[in-house]
Amino acid sequence: MAKQLSPSDPNWWRHAVVYHIYPRSFLDSNGDGIGDLAGITARLDYVADLGADAIWISPFFVSPMEDFGYDVADYCDVDPIFGTRADCDALIAAAHEQGLRVIIDLVLSHSSNRHPWFRESRASRDNPKADWYVWADPKPDGTPPNNWLSIFGGPAWEWDSRRRQYYLHNFLASQPDLNFHNPQVREAALDVARFWLDRGVDGFRLDVVNFYFHDAELRDNPPLPQERAVAGLARTNPYAYQDHVYSKTRPENLAFLEDLRRLTDRYPGAAMFGEIGPDRDVMATTAAYTEAGRRLHMAYSFELLSAPFTARAIRRVVEEVRGAIGTGWPCWALANHDVVRAVTRLQLEADPDAGAALVAALVTSLGGGSCLYQGEELGLTEADIPPEAMQDPYGIRFWPDQPGRDGCRTPMPWQAGAPQAGFSAGTPWLPIPHAHHLRAVDQQADDPDSGHARVRRFLHWRRNEPAMREGGLRFLDAPEAILAFRREKDGEGILCLFNLSAQAQALTREILANLAPDGLGAPVALRGFEATASPDGGISLPPFGVALLRAAA
Incomplete structure (x- = not known):
């Protein structure tokens, strides 16, 4: 062991x-x-x-x-x-x-329908595991007990001829839900x-x-408004x-x-x-x-x-x-x-x-x-x-x-x-x-x-940077394509800049001053995570680039 x-x-x-x-x-x-x-x-x-x-x-x-x-x-x-x-x-x-x-x-x-628990549960309505899964009688017209749906498509209920009841499955019919x-x-x-x-x-x-858990009363789920439904799965x-x-x-x-x-x-x-x-x-x-x-x-x-x-x-x-x-x-x-x-x-x-x-x-x-x-x-x-x-x-x-x-x-x-x-x-x-x-x-x-x-x-660099592992996080306003935030701990700060676009992005000296009003230290020396300095004192991030710069917290 x-x-x-x-x-x-x-x-x-x-x-x-x-x-x-x-x-x-x-x-x-x-x-x-x-x-x-x-x-x-x-x-x-x-x-x-x-x-x-x-x-x-x-x-x-x-x-x-x-x-x-x-x-x-x-x-x-x-x-x-x-x-x-x-x-x-x-x-x-x-x-x-x-x-x-x-x-x-x-x-x-849920388990598989081949789990011994389910095999025993479906055998009768009065065995020791009869209530280990979610079983329900049909409505008077034979349809499922409510309107619940499966993520995998169709009703969340499967008919079992041995118990003459439906069982609940939020996923595949072969994945019955435990009770x-x-x-x-x-x-x-x-x-x-x-x-x-x-x-x-x-x-x-x-x-x-x-x-x-499911609702013990098996109440119907209400519909979502159409605009929310279309934005669903x-x-x-x-x-x-x-x-x-x-x-x-x-x-x-x-x-x-x-x-x-x-x-x-x-x-x-x-x-x-x-x-x-x-x-x-x-x-x-x-x-x-x-x-x-x-x-x-x-x-x-x-x-x-x-x-x-x-x-x-x-x-x-x-x-x-x-x-x-x-x-x-x-x-x-x-x-x-x-x-x-x-x-x-x-x-x-x-x-x-x-x-x-x-x-x-x-x-x-x-x-x-x-x-x-x-x-x-x-x-x-x-x-x-x-x-x-x-x-x-x-x-x-x-x-x-x-x-x-x-x-x-x-x-x-x-x-x-x-x-x-x-x-x-x-x-x-x-x-x-x-x-x-x-x-x-x-x-x-x-x-x-x-x-x-x-x-x-x-x-490996992150592992040795307390601000990145345990520090606070503060988002900053930056040009639209740039996600900018600071990680800060015990007076140490790291300015993180992520270019989420396929085009290079320029950050002027004024923009950097707003992001780090107390000034920036040396860029983090990490190959592949650098920004290119521009003549005006700003920087440029390559497409999908990440820049890490030290800043006072």
Whole structure:
């Protein structure tokens, strides 16, 4: 059994850079075309060298893989395609030796319909687990008990002929929702967390953490006004047309999060961060869910993942979160396994090396925890997956209007000249684009101007800058294309300037004087993060450029 990493800093999570690993696509060690835990262990030195503080691993539990691990059939064992529990123990031990903490993805709101709990629950209405899932009788006309919708399209209710009842599923029909109103279910969920904490993990990323409870009265969700509905998930998905006040984010959730926090606090240095799914008042929810010392350590939503990539929009989101969060704590992300890769989504493809540096520097500079998704440091673009190769059930359901999540989940390219880019000796579960071969790790490792090299330099520099890790943040008024803010701690200040446009941007001496009225010191000596001085005493930022200048706090 792995020994837990000694928590030299119990608040490590407050400024951590968490490297998000999608295990199917990181590295395949046995040639079956699917990444595995041994593959992650083999490349932990890469993650540590990059400058991350922790890894977050998407689910590797036993699963039929209808939603690629987010449909769990056994919470306390490793699916054979990923390895064994011994492989997991070895990964945890190796990560700790590298100074990396290990965060695992817990999917507690729902299980697979192949989980033994569900098999027993559906067998009858009076067995010991009959009430472990959300069951309801049909209306007199045989239709579902209410109007709730599934994120994956269609009603959130599936008919079961054995119980002659409907069961709730907020996602696929093969992902039935657990009934958290049942105290036995809550205790079982705590047992799962305890099992992995005892095994040495350093905490959890909690999938769709606001979906645990549903309205016990099963009241209908009201419609959203048309103008808000169209601005929801997408015009092609009817889920966006409801205000989901009864199917998720229920007040009972807070008490369970407190139980989960009390358990986690028994393990020094362990932390929880949650993903808050689409919500009517995400700011208030984030504040409530991260109330200091009581619930989650931190949480992220899809606000930055969906906001326009403009200085005004990013500043608005960050200021709103910071203003609303109270005693809570944010975690920032510009990429993950569910959204289009950042270089493509943010239109940085003209210079992916600069784009990779811009994304990594921005998301890790906003004050709080941050997540970097595997491959973003390489400036990988979204892969174009042909219909016949698609795997994602969401993408298949809504194709072609929404091509799904496969394009951001393609395997990591390690070696440009090797078969399958060094990811596998077999045929990868998703094709690797030719463009990704050209941006492989071995092509960037020795190039000081590559995206990987710039990200690595920045993260190592950030690690030794208290103002960037722990300091306050203050946004500044700058020309439209420039996102400007100061990080400040103990009299030390750093002026951060991000050019979010594809054109060079000039900042005159007068503009710099307004941004730093007490004067500027020497620019930070960090290759790839410099500004060019202009004759009038101003500076110029290249397209997608980042400049870091020292300033009095």
